[in-house]
Amino acid sequence: MLKEERQKYILDQVHLHHRVLLNDLSDSLNVSIDTVRRDVKELDHEKKLKKVHGGATSFGFMTFTKDDGNIYLKSKKISIAEKTISLLSDGQVILMSGGTTNMEVAKLIPKKLELTVFTPSLHVAMALLDHENVEVIFLGGKLLHDAKFAVGGTVVNALSQLRVDMCILGTGYLDAKFGLTEFDWEVIQVKQAMIRAAKKTVILTVSDKLHSVQKYKTCDMTAVHTLVTELDPSDPLLDTFRPFELVLV
Amino acid sequence: MLKEERQKYILDQVHLHHRVLLNDLSDSLNVSIDTVRRDVKELDHEKKLKKVHGGATSFGFMTFTKDDGNIYLKSKKISIAEKTISLLSDGQVILMSGGTTNMEVAKLIPKKLELTVFTPSLHVAMALLDHENVEVIFLGGKLLHDAKFAVGGTVVNALSQLRVDMCILGTGYLDAKFGLTEFDWEVIQVKQAMIRAAKKTVILTVSDKLHSVQKYKTCDMTAVHTLVTELDPSDPLLDTFRPFELVLV
DNA sequence: ATTAATTTTGCAAGTTTTTGCTGTTTTTGT
DNA sequence: ACAAAAACAGCAAAAACTTGCAAAATTAAT
Known part of the structure; x- marks a missing residue:
């Protein structure tokens, strides 16, 4: 080996x-x-x-x-979050999954921005409620103890009745060949439903998680419209993703 | 480890x-x-x-x-929470509303107690997720910014399909004549649905909130099965509630 | 293909960390 | 002031870490 x-x-x-x-x-x-x-x-x-x-x-x-040793990772995530926020505009209805990167997005949303956000993540919901002009709708269901994330039929069902502008997926591993992968089957179900419910799919991921593959597959790269990382869009590390119709932010 | x-x-x-x-x-x-x-x-x-x-x-x-002088209030609530927990037993399916007293209950639940809890409160859900043996199902819906509480048709709807053992209502003002009252119309709708979905209704309230009346009415005293306060069950302050078929804990 | 240079790996001896236990001192509540 | 609980200090065993070195594997060059 x-x-x-x-x-x-x-x-x-x-x-x-x-x-x-x-x-x-x-x-x-x-x-x-x-x-x-x-x-x-x-x-x-x-x-x-x-x-x-x-x-x-x-x-x-x-x-x-x-404030330990993870300043590096944290600053990466903040950089990603800032880029993501530039994709948002007044009046939009969006979906947000969980994960620490999405948390940063939730925290950094400008106070004046008017949004409607659906989310199955407790942490993200909590962070969003700090913003007066953001309407937060929690997608209820059985909560996962570790991820503080709602999964199951209720969530998928609720999502099947939505048609929103954008879906922002925070966690997950990305690979040009295998697409977006996860290690939790139940989370996969929810994420797939989120993608189906949205016109556009935005993936947030720190470059560490690029070119990594996990057990279960959420979607192909072709389902992804925008990829946000902390890297410069011209970075060679992103080359394998260029064949797809992506907006690299 | x-x-x-x-x-x-x-x-x-x-x-x-x-x-x-x-x-x-x-x-x-x-x-x-x-x-x-x-x-x-x-x-x-x-x-x-x-x-x-x-x-x-x-x-x-x-x-x-x-800074806050409310150590007294806090200890009252902890006392109420401890009493409430004695009402719980393994395998029960219960509903919990929001409020700081319910938060204390959620925190103090013994690690070994196996429960299934439905709640529309972000804070309560978060606290419950600390307990491995508690299955937490969040009742999703539009979240109130201040109360971090889900309200609206989705919540009421989901509740209409439940029949649980017990419903623990945390906040609210109680009066022998006017029953349980609140100041938020949307919260009332949810609480009423919770009461309908449960076999028993348990009200937690610090004695300060006894004999107080707010704008909107949740239910009559006759709908309440158990009343938990920090007072001793024999306290004369509770006399006006004795005519009802209550268990004073 | 074979040899030389470099890297990687496993091993052994010595050092440091961690952890639970002992007895002693300090703190707390009555 | 006294008994009980908690904190502390020192000690010893076990586990984990470091270092140096030689064997093995990988790479490069002839």
């Missing part, structure tokens, strides 16, 4: 579980603990994850300690 | 409950009290929380209780 594959696997595991133990990694990768240790050390140095005693955690893990 | 996980759990608990006991932490984390003590000491040194004798508190809580 190549070193790159290993490190990618490690990153995926960290993103998936928010934390990993070096022992588990060494076990499932069939390499010595030293090798894993070195890999994690490297990834930590590249700010891709945070090495801790006995394992590693993702930056998003520490929800309450905002 | 990673040290980081532990500390995150501690921080989450502190932020959620505003105060934690070292013993409880040691218990639920399955580590020695010394380890918890060291963790809290560290977090205190990092200014993430405030260590106090026997436990820790969040910074926000301290200022809240000191």
